[in-house]
Amino acid sequence: METARQYEVVFIVDPGADDDEVNRLTENHKQIITDQGGVITKSESWGKRQLAYEILHKTEGTFVLMEIEGSGSEIAELERRMRVNDRIIRYLTVRVDEDRRRAEKFKDRRTRKAAKRPVSRGGSHRGASVPEFAAADENDEG
Numbered sequence: 001m002e003t004a005r006q007y008e009v010v011f012i013v014d015p016g017a018d019d020d021e022v023n024r025l026t027e028n029h030k031q032i033i034t035d036q037g038g039v040i041t042k043s044e045s046w047g048k049r050q051l052a053y054e055i056l057h058k059t060e061g062t063f064v065l066m067e068i069e070g071s072g073s074e075i076a077e078l079e080r081r082m083r084v085n086d087r088i089i090r091y092l093t094v095r096v097d098e099d100r101r102r103a104e105k106f107k108d109r110r111t112r113k114a115a116k117r118p119v120s121r122g123g124s125h126r127g128a129s130v131p132e133f134a135a136a137d138e139n140d141e142g
Contacts, residue, residue, distance in 0.1 A: 007075055011091035012091070036077055049063055075093055
């Protein structure tokens with residue numbers, strides 16, 4: 001059996017679509033994922049936003065984010081359906097499980113290093129002792 005991978009899918013819906021149509025598209029995409037054996041862990045609409053650049057002569061669109069766990073076959077089917085849907089002007093799928101695992105590893109490593117680091121007393125830092133040495137050098141010269 002394949003291991004479940006985590007994906008983030010963001011798609012932009014044509015600004016001419018009303019909220020009901022955006023909700024219907026989102027529910028349709030959720031159904032595609034669950035029919036293919038995937039699990040939707042998060043789904044949220046970011047609302048209508050300005051685009052960074054014009055896409056199909058549009059300057060704004062409704063953004064929708066979905067986080068999905070699955071084997072990858074459901075992502076292929078979802079992307080195929082989004083590609084042929086005229087109301088979706090752009091979509092992006094990113095596999096995030098490796099990035100999250102790497103971030104957790106770095107966080108654990110940072111925590112272990114912080115635990116090993118000695119705690120300084122008195123709140124002073126390394127540079128505080130430099131003036132004392134400078135003063136001692138001046139006394140030796142005279």
